[in-house]
Amino acid sequence: MLFSRLTGALALAACLACGVLAAQAEEAAPKRILYYRNPMGLADTSMVPKKDGMGMDYIPVYEGEEDETAIKIAPGKVQRTGVRSEPATRRILATRIRVPGTIQLDERRITLVSTRATAFIEGVAEVTTGERVKKGQVLFRFYSPEIASAAAQYFANPGFEGARRRLDVLDVPPEFIAEIDRARKIPLSLEWRAPRDGIVFERNAFEGMKAEPGQQLFKIVDLQKVWALVDVAERDYARIKPGQKVLVQARGMPGQNFSGVVSLVYPQISKETRTARVRVELQNPDLALRPDMYVDAEIFAGDDDKIIAAPDGAIIDSGAKQLVLLDLGEGRFEPREVKLGRRGDGFVEIREGVAEGDKLVTSANFLIDAESNLKAALKNFGEPK
Numbered sequence: 001m002l003f004s005r006l007t008g009a010l011a012l013a014a015c016l017a018c019g020v021l022a023a024q025a026e027e028a029a030p031k032r033i034l035y036y037r038n039p040m041g042l043a044d045t046s047m048v049p050k051k052d053g054m055g056m057d058y059i060p061v062y063e064g065e066e067d068e069t070a071i072k073i074a075p076g077k078v079q080r081t082g083v084r085s086e087p088a089t090r091r092i093l094a095t096r097i098r099v100p101g102t103i104q105l106d107e108r109r110i111t112l113v114s115t116r117a118t119a120f121i122e123g124v125a126e127v128t129t130g131e132r133v134k135k136g137q138v139l140f141r142f143y144s145p146e147i148a149s150a151a152a153q154y155f156a157n158p159g160f161e162g163a164r165r166r167l168d169v170l171d172v173p174p175e176f177i178a179e180i181d182r183a184r185k186i187p188l189s190l191e192w193r194a195p196r197d198g199i200v201f202e203r204n205a206f207e208g209m210k211a212e213p214g215q216q217l218f219k220i221v222d223l224q225k226v227w228a229l230v231d232v233a234e235r236d237y238a239r240i241k242p243g244q245k246v247l248v249q250a251r252g253m254p255g256q257n258f259s260g261v262v263s264l265v266y267p268q269i270s271k272e273t274r275t276a277r278v279r280v281e282l283q284n285p286d287l288a289l290r291p292d293m294y295v296d297a298e299i300f301a302g303d304d305d306k307i308i309a310a311p312d313g314a315i316i317d318s319g320a321k322q323l324v325l326l327d328l329g330e331g332r333f334e335p336r337e338v339k340l341g342r343r344g345d346g347f348v349e350i351r352e353g354v355a356e357g358d359k360l361v362t363s364a365n366f367l368i369d370a371e372s373n374l375k376a377a378l379k380n381f382g383e384p385k
Helices: 002-028 075-080 145-156 161-169 174-183 234-239 371-382
Strands: 033-037 059-062 084-087 089-091 094-105 110-113 119-124 138-143 190-193 198-203 218-221 225-233 245-250 257-269 275-283 294-302 307-311 322-329 332-344 347-352 359-363
Touching: 033 322, 094 234, 094 275, 094 332, 145 161, 145 174, 225 234, 225 294, 234 257, 234 275, 245 275, 275 294, 307 359
Parallel strands: none
Antiparallel strands: 033 059, 084 359, 089 307, 094 225, 094 294, 110 218, 119 138, 138 190, 198 218, 225 275, 245 257, 245 294, 257 275, 307 347, 322 332, 322 359, 332 347
16 A cells, blocks of 8 residues: 555656656757847838947847737738738839920021121122021122231241231131232232131121121031920929939920930929929931920939838838838738838838838738728738638
């Protein structure tokens, strides 16, 4: 009898010891780390160890210690609903700003033809307004008493520097001076030639007229390069910079595009329209673009700095808040409030709430379309079938 009781006590002790050992083993077994959370309680997690901006280590979250806001979804349902995730990355965010404008002349390609001395027009070439002229083409022939006097002084004193300088001041063509040196006589009149290739926009020279010094006789414009002057809204003003690419389409030529670049952002804002004027330089080799044409411009604006951005499809806009769904792995998702910035090329800047590398749900989050039904929708979404 005594032996029997002793045996039972030993067995009970053995069982208790085994239970204690099993519990200790269970407690000693390392738990699996699911992710790491921000040590300051900010809405930021990481799948790998990291430090915050102050050098503090992120705190590991072990299995069984998940945030109550995390949603678990059956793997089969994740596949059936087509849930896809994409990491938030740093990128240069380009924005297309569409604005109207007009074609204008390039001020640097306008030439006014005039003489520096009184001139009597003896003949004008068969050139009319709107026609193209070539550099060196004769425009008119004239006689000038002042030029004739300076030429006579130069002829009498060919080595006198002052005589040659006077001809230069009167803008006498070099070929006229060369003719004096060659023929050893003074021509009675001289020809005035086109200073550049271009189109005659104005013709004020007529045979028999007397032209005063500086009087405009021709206006010649080179249309190989033109400007598009466009008006950009004040809210977009700071995003426009010289060198940005621009696509221009003339309203009178649908389907035909012209490429250009921003060359200047004018410094003032219009008080009436609250817009800023932007100059776009355009190559116009076929002369298809003409002054005062209406055009629509698309400016590819963006900063050089890379910012954290996510696809537009990752954003859930409830009106009062903007949210994203973080993919924590293994069917676990967490709603996260974010603050957004500018948009462009199908992406949106995320200023707060998401760190680089965080995986965001980009599809199937259409199930959540308002803050009021956020929890209900996520709960229903997480129920396995």
